[in-house]
């Protein structure tokens with residue numbers, strides 16, 4: 411984004427992960443929980459969450475984070491969330507993830523004065539066979555130390571290409587697992 415001319419502030423709750431982020435012109439990193447970030451109100455044109463909000467597992471903290479994004483955005487500012495957002499959440503998920511359905515994401519944002527503007531997504535069908543192959547390789551005990559097994563890189567590329575091709579088919583987006591939802595803050599508070 412900085413390369414495209416934006417002045418960027420990157421925020422993360424983990425100081426260790428911020429330390430891994432490469433310094434770049436026009437990019438400032440701040441350490442803190444999204445829900446507590448004390449940056450000036452109405453000072454950002456856009457906010458992007460790439461699999462960050464889904465990791466705020468406490469609903470109260472999640473609501474506070476969405477509210478804080480709304481506070482920091484200018485009127486008509488845009489928020490884009492790229493998160494796990496299937497039509498229906500089925501089965502148990504890992505404890506580090508608070509799985510929300512597409513409808514829950516939309517409600518979380520629209521109930522805070524955002525209007526939905528755009529949506530796309532990807533359904534990870536190819537990812538399944540790749541993960542099965544990873545599992546099989548580990549069971550065969552050949553790749554204990556490698557994560558993921560390098561020998562499966564070709565298969566991974568093929569599976570990713572399949573999923574990206576699928577994402578271009580109209581209608582498949584609706585059945586996506588991971589979705590990019592774009593919202594606009596209303597012009598009035």
Ligand SMILES: C[S@@+](CC[C@H](N)C(=O)[O-])C[C@H]1O[C@@H](n2cnc3c(N)ncnc32)[C@H](O)[C@@H]1O
Nearest residue numbers: 421422423424427442443444460461462465466
């Ligand atoms: C799956 S990683 C995604 C990181 C990055 N967006 C990317 O795509 O590579 C999730 C990140 O969210 C951060 N995170 C989790 N809860 C947070 C919170 N409440 N406020 C800010 N960052 C948080 C974690 O520290 C972690 O760096």
